[in-house]
Amino acid sequence: MIWLYTEKLGKIAVIAKGAKKSKSRHLSLTLPLCYGEFVVFKGKNLYTLSEGRITNSFQGLLNNLEKLTYSTYICELIDICVTDEEDNGKLFKDFVTCLYLLNTDALDYELLIRSFELKILNATGYGLNLDNCAYCKKSINSAAYINMSFYGGVCEDCPKEYGISLSKGAYSALKYLNTAPMDKIYRLNINKTVKDEIAKITAYIINSNYSKKPKSLEMLNYIKE
Numbered sequence: 001m002i003w004l005y006t007e008k009l010g011k012i013a014v015i016a017k018g019a020k021k022s023k024s025r026h027l028s029l030t031l032p033l034c035y036g037e038f039v040v041f042k043g044k045n046l047y048t049l050s051e052g053r054i055t056n057s058f059q060g061l062l063n064n065l066e067k068l069t070y071s072t073y074i075c076e077l078i079d080i081c082v083t084d085e086e087d088n089g090k091l092f093k094d095f096v097t098c099l100y101l102l103n104t105d106a107l108d109y110e111l112l113i114r115s116f117e118l119k120i121l122n123a124t125g126y127g128l129n130l131d132n133c134a135y136c137k138k139s140i141n142s143a144a145y146i147n148m149s150f151y152g153g154v155c156e157d158c159p160k161e162y163g164i165s166l167s168k169g170a171y172s173a174l175k176y177l178n179t180a181p182m183d184k185i186y187r188l189n190i191n192k193t194v195k196d197e198i199a200k201i202t203a204y205i206i207n208s209n210y211s212k213k214p215k216s217l218e219m220l221n222y223i224k225e
């Protein structure tokens, strides 16, 4: 049995008969990270794989520990954050774009992952509002605090509680990442401290809202330290 994340049907469980046999025409289609067109039939509870065509097998991601960990992580996020059989064309497109960008050498992967985290949070109802104060709703350009009950910035005059303080640099970077398309994040140039501030915020929201916590980044953080 494999899990497919699809544009039309959302996340589905699929039976791929005989895929483990080395001569099976289904073997390459069922490898991790394989992106392609799949024909499936719906049974009583599960789908059955009939045929498919590979668009990109993303094998380059499997040969690099950092890229492999990041791609495993975004798959894990889809698994954790998205409800079964709930289609979302935009999120699907962002997911595939993220894999393509990870497969290049041109980007800061850490920022790419933060951008994808923000996209999935927006798509699943936990998006940040960084344009208005979470309490008084007045329009804000920047802030030094994010309230984690309302997922929004807090202006100078309102209470700083139930949230996380951050630098103005982190606030503007977060604001940019929250709305910019993933292929535009190369325009953002920020240092490690600011990156860590942003990671703390997205990790907090992800870890406190879904029924499972993602695990795949732990190993990478361990290796990096």
Ligand SMILES: [Zn+2]
Pocket (backbone or CB within 6 Å): 133, 134, 135, 136, 137, 138, 154, 155, 156, 157, 158
């Ligand atoms: Zn306010």
